[in-house]
Amino acid sequence: MRIKEKLGEAFRLYFILVTLITVLLMVLGLLFDSDRTFGYEAFVSPLIYAAVGVIPVSFFNPDKEISMKKLVIRRIIQELSVEALILLIVFNAPNIPSERIEVVIGIAVGVLVVFILAIAVEYIFELTQAKEMNGYLEEYRNRNKE
Amino acid sequence: MEISVKKIPAEEPEVLEIRCHKLTDDVTEIISFVKSRQGRLSTECDGRKREIPIVDVYYAESVDNRLFIYTAKESYEVRLRLYELEEMLRGRTFLRVQKGVLLNLMKIRSIRPALGGRYTALLRNEEEVVISRKYVADLKKALKGGES
Numbered sequence: 001m002r003i004k005e006k007l008g009e010a011f012r013l014y015f016i017l018v019t020l021i022t023v024l025l026m027v028l029g030l031l032f033d034s035d036r037t038f039g040y041e042a043f044v045s046p047l048i049y050a051a052v053g054v055i056p057v058s059f060f061n062p063d064k065e066i067s068m069k070k071l072v073i074r075r076i077i078q079e080l081s082v083e084a085l086i087l088l089i090v091f092n093a094p095n096i097p098s099e100r101i102e103v104v105i106g107i108a109v110g111v112l113v114v115f116i117l118a119i120a121v122e123y124i125f126e127l128t129q130a131k132e133m134n135g136y137l138e139e140y141r142n143r144n145k146e
Numbered sequence: 147m148e149i150s151v152k153k154i155p156a157e158e159p160e161v162l163e164i165r166c167h168k169l170t171d172d173v174t175e176i177i178s179f180v181k182s183r184q185g186r187l188s189t190e191c192d193g194r195k196r197e198i199p200i201v202d203v204y205y206a207e208s209v210d211n212r213l214f215i216y217t218a219k220e221s222y223e224v225r226l227r228l229y230e231l232e233e234m235l236r237g238r239t240f241l242r243v244q245k246g247v248l249l250n251l252m253k254i255r256s257i258r259p260a261l262g263g264r265y266t267a268l269l270r271n272e273e274e275v276v277i278s279r280k281y282v283a284d285l286k287k288a289l290k291g292g293e294s
Contacts, residue, residue, distance in 0.1 A: 002283065005283060009263065065244055065245055065276075065278045065280075068260075068261070071261060071262050075262075119261075123259060123261065126259035126261075126263070126265070127258075127259055129259070129265075129282075130257050130258050130259050130265060133257045133265070133285070133286060133289060134256055134257055136286065136289035136290050137251070137254055137256070137257065137289055139289070139291075140251060140252075140288075140289045140291070141252060143291065144239055144251075144252060
């Protein structure tokens with residue numbers, strides 16, 4: 001796959017993640033720390049967490065043809081890598097109450113949910129692409145009638 | 147092998163004659179190439195030689211250094227490499243969709259996503275062929291009418 005296409009995919013995933021992480025932070029904040037207030041710097045968090053999520057998914061995703069089983073295994077490894085990176089940040093961030101187990105579990109589950117939702121959004125995008133290709137296919141068939 | 151080309155009057159039928167000591171792989175390859183230019187492929191099935199019209203081929207797959215072509219119901223072995231067949235079929239309706247698969251785009255019924263940027267082509271004979279993400283852009287380009 002060409003670099004341009006890979007970057008395009010990475011950017012698309014990045015902005016999907018920014019949106020989903022913003023929603024996740026709101027849900028987790030309301031659940032565990034609803035009284036806290038933040039400055040404008042809080043807007044940067046989803047951008048950073050999304051970047052952390054994009055790296056293992058987009059850049060450790062070689063073009064090598066693999067079976068569906070191997071693809072699922074790869075996705076699980078990517079998810080675990082993202083979980084590990086996010087939890088590493090959580091345990092080192094001074095403003096996240098990582099001593100509360102429910103907060104850590106909430107974040108871990110939230111990351112999993114975001115990961116699954118990101119795959120679902122990607123699938124919807126691919127459905128649109130498939131629909132577009134089916135349109136082109138119809139035109140192609142008409143142009144090259146046997 | 148010497149090559150001679152003789153011009154003949156328009157009313158005489160064109161003939162390509164190969165005069166050889168033995169039917170070697172090289173000669174077979176030349177025959178396959180000429181037949182492919184005429185719209186047919188020389189194949190083998192259960193030790194029997196057959197000629198298959200290219201328009202009947204659904205896809206070609208390279209398996210363990212052997213090349214097979216698939217029609218609606220049958221499969222045949224072709225004594226060629228995939229890249230040679232790809233070269234022969236250039237300009238026709240065939241496109242590489244996996245490292246080892248050439249697909250006849252005219253035999254695709256529909257395309258649907260298959261997770262991770264891959265797509266599945268559902269063929270007219272209900273078979274499915276995976277389109278590797280590496281070749282999706284080429285497929286789109288070919289379907290839109292650009293050169294693949």
